[in-house]
Structures are given as C-alpha cells and as structure tokens.
Amino acid sequence: MRELCLPFSLEPHDIRQLDELVATRQRLKKGDILYRAGDSFASLHAVRQGSTMTTVLAEDGREQVCGYHLPGDLFGLDGIDNGRHKGQSIALEDSEICAVPLERLEELARHVPALQRNLHRFLSREIDRDHNIMLLLGSMRAEERLAAFLLNLANRYRQRGYSSTEFVLRMTREEIGSFLGLKLETVSRLFSRFQQEGLIQAQGRAVKLLDVTALKQLAGHRC
Numbered sequence: 001m002r003e004l005c006l007p008f009s010l011e012p013h014d015i016r017q018l019d020e021l022v023a024t025r026q027r028l029k030k031g032d033i034l035y036r037a038g039d040s041f042a043s044l045h046a047v048r049q050g051s052t053m054t055t056v057l058a059e060d061g062r063e064q065v066c067g068y069h070l071p072g073d074l075f076g077l078d079g080i081d082n083g084r085h086k087g088q089s090i091a092l093e094d095s096e097i098c099a100v101p102l103e104r105l106e107e108l109a110r111h112v113p114a115l116q117r118n119l120h121r122f123l124s125r126e127i128d129r130d131h132n133i134m135l136l137l138g139s140m141r142a143e144e145r146l147a148a149f150l151l152n153l154a155n156r157y158r159q160r161g162y163s164s165t166e167f168v169l170r171m172t173r174e175e176i177g178s179f180l181g182l183k184l185e186t187v188s189r190l191f192s193r194f195q196q197e198g199l200i201q202a203q204g205r206a207v208k209l210l211d212v213t214a215l216k217q218l219a220g221h222r223c
Helices: 012-020 102-111 113-139 142-159 173-180 184-196 212-218
Strands: 024-028 033-035 043-049 052-057 063-069 088-091 095-101 166-168 200-203 206-209
Touching: 043 102, 052 173, 063 173, 095 102, 102 113, 142 166, 142 173, 142 184, 142 206, 142 212, 173 184, 184 200
Parallel strands: none
Antiparallel strands: 024 095, 033 088, 043 095, 052 063, 052 088, 166 206, 200 206
C-alpha cells in the first residue's frame, strides 16, 4: 500500500508507524467474501496478493460489479459515510488482504503532513475514477468500453512492474460485462472481434494485447 496507494517519501520512523497500522492480514480462497453489504465498517482494505472485486445490488436486484482491485489497491471506502459497507467484496483468486484501521490512519495523518496530503490525493483519485466510470458507461460504445477496460488493466499492471501486454483476467466474461454495463453475449462477441482484427490474442482468461495503438484509437485516447 505504501508503494502503490500512497507513494511519497517519509522518514524511517514514519514508515514504521505506517506499516504498523496493518491490524490483520487475512487469507482468502477464491470466492470467499471479505465483507457483505450492511457489515460494520472499521478499516480500509489493501490487496497484498491476489485480486478482489466489489459489487453492489442494483435497483432491480441484480448484482453489479463496481470495482476490480489488484495488489496495492486500497478499497472499502464505501463504509466511511455511515459506518456500514454498501456492497460486498469477493476474492477472485487466492488472496491476502490487509486491514488498515481508518481511525488510526487518520490519527497518524494528523501528525505526518505528507501522509495527510497523499490521503487527500488518494481520495481525489477515487472520485476521478468514479467520474471515468460514469463516462465509460454513459457515453462510450460497447467496443470503446472494452478497449478502455483492457488498456486500463495494462496500465495498472505496468505500474506494478508486470507485463503491460500479457496478463490474466481474473473476472469472468459475465463479470466484465457487469462492470462495463454490457451483456455477456456482447462481451464474448467483442473479444472474438478484437481477436479476428488482430488487436488481441485471447485464450481462456489469458489475454495478450497485440496492437495497443489501435486499441487506444478505438477507445478514443481516453486511457
């Protein structure tokens, strides 16, 4: 979390205090639920290993995917408002999650100005992310949404030191469709189309980006 979520320079003493904030490290098996809608909120969560997704219930009762979290991502902010989570978090693979008590984090931030500034920047990035998702769902065509999704993942993997052109999709096609506001049939058709046009190579959940420039043009340079 210190390296990816809150990148800044701290004194060794402050770094130790930040690391000591991690209250627990919880190991989850694929499909395990970290928290459910209505559970009390006390801590933010950071992915140490693996990946998770967050979901909420739509008005018609459908489960809507609203977040896809990789190592270094901080999530669970939905519970800050009223002290209860509005959605649930599910492990997409065997994962290790760190709990970061918000009250202790805020207390440390009051004494470490650099941490406080970067917490504000982190919250600002989350707001910006929500705006981008609204743009993606509200104004982009189906093929633009999928291209933007793949490019976003490529960039996130690059930031973590992994390959930005070859990675494994931990979400199913149906879950990707839920996240992008598309039907399963549409997502499957677009993956096939992208492969036929030489933009990607897909085998199961393994994806290789073959023409990043064309994907950026398709996404309208929004990534």
